[in-house]
Amino acid sequence: MTHYKTFFISFALLILITATKGRSTESLDLDINTLDTLAYFCSVDENWLYIKDDKPEYKKLSYNDSGWIKIAPLIDVDSVENYTYGWFRLHLNVDSSLFNKKVYVTCVQIGAIELYYNEELIYSLGTVGKTKESEIAYFRPNYSLPFELEIEPREKQLLAVRYSAVNEELRILHNIGGGFVIKADTAKSVIAKFQEESNRIVKHQxxxxxxxxxxxxxxxxxxxxxxxxxxxxxxxxxxxxxxxxxxxxxxxxxxxxxxxxxxxxxxxxxxxxxxxxxxxxxxxxxxxxxxxxxxxxxxxxxxxxxxxxxxxxxxxxxxxxxxxxxxxxxxxxxxxxxxxxxxxxxxxxxxxxxxxxxxxxxxxxxxxxxxxxxxxQPYMIGLFTLMIALSAYIAHSISATNLKLENKLTEVKELSEHALEQERFAQEQQMKQKLLEADIEHQKEQIEKGKELEKAYKELEAATKKIQDTQTQLIQSEKMASLGQLVAGVAHEVNNPIGAIKSIHATQVKAYERLKEQLTNLEKLNDSDREKFTKYLKIIENANSVISNGSDRVSEIVRRLKSFARLDEAELQRIDINDCIDDTLSLIHHEIKHDIIVNKICGEVPLIACYPGQLNQVLLNLLINAKHAVNDVDRKGEIHISTNFIENRVLIIIEDNGKGIPKENLTKVFDPGFTTKGVGVGTGLGLSICYQIIKDHHGEIKVESKVGAGSMFVIDLPVNLEEILGKKITDSTQT
Structure with a gap:
């Protein structure tokens, strides 16, 4: 039976089966000698007996049902009021050859049902009751999943059904009264057939x-x-x-x-x-x-x-x-x-x-x-064909609409081209006029922008010159500050030999006067006088030696000062960087000779192209800063200076064991105005000027420091600055 048939099975069975009118009959025993016979009699309606009553003993084999009426278990609409509840019984005489054989039973029902086999309940669905409140009715238009039944080894056997269908809503379903149909099959394949049929139909649906x-x-x-x-x-x-x-x-x-x-x-x-x-x-x-x-x-x-x-x-x-x-x-x-x-x-x-x-x-x-x-199903074929047709119609309509649109677009395109052809010349002339006007306007704007740029350039040039002048003044100011320190040192250094010269000069004058007196009486001198005369000569000799040494010291100081300042060498020159270090150390010798140990390791380095005065200023600033740093600690101060030549570049390392620079200040030490020496002590320009001078020499200056251990400044300079700057130089050595 197909899926759609099972949907209306009750209605179809009602039309095909005319219920037998109830009448009294004697008990009818059906002879069952094969399984096929059992399957046949279970599905034939007129073999069942019925009574409208509800007693437990109706399921017993020994009960006498001779007064019951024979009726079809599927009840029509006209008879439903007479058969809303009760018991149905089917008597079977089973041949011994069928004992212990297995059959598979399934059923369709409208209402509530209890199926008994030889007084034993083997199937139920719903709750049988005489009233709507006590009954729980079910509607099963498909046959239930088959269940196995083993035939008992006895000749007289009974199928009894306790049934009710008092719920009036049952009558709404296809306008059927109620009832049931039981089927039995002799082959176990009925289960597979049932499941296959159900799955196939459900899949299609x-x-x-x-x-x-x-x-x-x-x-x-x-x-x-x-x-x-x-x-x-x-x-x-x-x-x-x-x-x-x-x-x-x-x-x-x-x-x-x-x-x-x-x-x-x-x-x-x-x-x-x-x-x-x-x-x-x-x-x-x-x-x-x-x-x-x-x-x-x-x-x-x-x-x-x-x-x-x-x-x-x-x-x-x-x-x-x-x-x-x-x-x-x-x-x-x-x-x-x-x-x-x-x-x-x-x-x-x-x-x-x-x-x-x-x-x-x-x-x-x-x-x-x-x-x-x-x-x-047939209706599926019809609906599926209609769905395809409707979709094809929609697709065809869309295609036709698109084709019409394409034709209209072609017409519009042709009209547009014709109209555009007529307007093109006028538009071209208008465009040329607009372009000409735009070009004139653009030229005017360019002229105005040129004037503005020229004005801005002049302002920039003036600002740049002002910045350069300011920078020069700052550098000169810092240099003068450094020179102020140098003057103090030079004054101290020069005063010593000058004092010695003055002192010995007085002694020499006195010795000279006495010697002059003795010279007048040279012949009259005795041995004692001759000894004094010799003494005076020795004093004059010593004085001349002191005067000579003092003069040499003053000359050396002046030469070093001149070499440091390079007042007569403002152009790019080639010098020995080790000499520059010696010159700078000589100028601050009086400040470091007592408290600070200077270790100098000068490697073999070639002459480098530079501006000597500027490099001397860098060395002086770094050495003075090192002196200040070591003066602030309790231990003996040390300054280590070394030079080296690596890959066409000269390295200058100045290291001290001073107080060091905090980590947060390392990135700011070369900033203009940054100082840790306090107000009125430092200008904050020394290291900034050093950084700028080294940068102008296309070099690098770096600092490493650890608080409490000291600082190290590393200067990296090229030896071929003249090639980098494209300038000619004159080799020079310090004398």
Whole structure:
């Protein structure tokens, strides 16, 4: 039995089976000598006995049921009031050859049921009761999953069924009263056949439901994106109705409880009417420019039918649906007569839909002979063909619309080209005029910008000159500050030899006077006088030596000062950096000779091109800073100076064991104005000027320091500055 047949199994069985009127009879024992005979008698209705009563002893083999009436277990509408509850019994005489054999039993029911085999309960569904409140009724249009039954080794055997169907909602289902049908099969393959049939039908139904719902989503989206095309809305509602029409039977066969089955039956009826009404509306939208007045009547009738569907049996419901189909058929005939566009697509889809759907209804209600639809239901073929036709119509309409748009675009393009050709010359002339005006305006703007740039350049040039002058003044200021320190040192150094010269000069004058006196009496000198004369000569000799040494010291100091200042060497020169270090050390010798140990390791370095005065200022600043740093610690101060030559560059390292520089200040030591010496002590320009001088020499100056351990400054200078700057130099050595 197909899936759609099982959906209406109760109604179909009611039409095909005429219930036997109840009458008294004697107990009838059926001779069962084969399993096939057992299967036959269980499914034949007229072999059952019935009584409208409810006593436990009715399930016993020994009970005498000779006064019961014979009745078909599937009860028709007219007899339902007389058989709402009671017991059914079926007597069997089983041949000994069937003892301990196994059969497989399944059943269909409308109501609540308890099935007993030889007084033992073997199956139940629902709760049997005499009132609606005590009864829990079920509707199972499909046969239940088969269960195994082993035939007992006895000749007299009994099938007894305790049954009730007092719930009036049962009568709504296809307008059937109630009842049950029991089937038995001799082969275990009935289970596999049952499951295979159920799965196949469900798969077909679910596939078609999913297809219809997918088309509903597609058309509703098309309507939302372009709401002027209402036909997509009608297509969407039609496909939604088809989806629900296919979905309702799937859930209906799994419903179980009566309330859910009734609701699904309502949904099926609503979907069937909705599908019919929307089919008419789709055709009206395709073939009519305005909606005919008759649609109001069809729609109104559909609404009334939906409201009162619970009072309409399926026979009348299908007749109403066929009337809607007649209107669909009429519209198609009119379209054929009027030779409407795309006629063959819509006509094919709706004709196939009408034929297969009508055949399905007659198949269910009147059992019209049919061919094998083991793979798919007839109405599915019709609806599937209609879905394809509607989609093809939409695709064809979109394609035709696009083709019309392309043709219109071609016409518009041709007209536009003609119009553009006429306007092109005028536009070109206008464009030339505008370009000329724009060029003139642009030139004016360029002239104004040129004037502004010239003014800005002059201002920048003046600002740059001012900055350079300021920088020169700052450097000169720092240099003068350094020279101030040097003057103090030079004064101290020069005062010592000058004092010695003055002192010895006085002694020499006195010795000279005495010697002059003695010279007048040279012949009269005795030995004592001659000894004094010799003494005076020695004093004069010593004085001359002191004067000579003092003069040499003053000359050396002046030479070193001149070499340091390089007042006569302001141009780029080639010098020995080790001599520069010696000159600087000699100038601060008086400040470091007592408290600080100077370790100097001068490597073999080539002469380098530089501005000597500027480099001397860098060395002086670094050495003075080192002196200050070591003076602030309690230990013996040390300054280490070294030079080296690596890869065409000269390295100068000045390291001290002073107090060191905090880590947070290392990135700021070369900033202008930064000092840690306090207000009025330092200008904060020394290291900044050193940084700028080394940068001007295309070199690098770096600092490493650790608080409490000391600092190290590393100067990296190129030896070929003249090549970098593109200047000529004159080699020079210090003398």
């Amino acid at each position: 679910m596939f078609f439901t999913g297809l219809c719902f997918a088309l509903f989503i597609l058309h509703i989206l098309m309507f939302l994106f372009y709401r002027k095309s209402n036909i997509n809305l009608y297509f969407a509602l039609f496909t939604l109705s088809c989806a629900l029409l296919s979905y309702a039977p799937i859930e209906f066969n799994k419903a179980g409880v009566i309330e859910k089955a009734v609701n699904l039956l309502y949904l099926f009826k609503l979907s069937l009417i909705g599908c019919s009404v929307m089919a008419i509306r789709v055709l009206y939208a395709i073939y009519y420019e305005t909606v005919p007045r008759s649609f109001k009547y069809f729609a109104g009738a559909g609404i009334i039918i939906m409201l009162f569907q619970s009072y309409i049996n399926f026979m009348l419901f299908y007749v109403i649906t066929l009337l809607y189909f007649l209107e669909v058929f009429r519209v198609i005939l009119k379209a054929i007569k009027d030779k409407k566009e795309n006629l063959w697509i819509i006509t094919t889809g709706f004709v196939v839909f009408l034929l297969f759907s009508t055949y399905q209804m007659f198949l269910e209600l009147l059992q019209v002979p049919n061919w094998d639809f083991s793979l798919i």
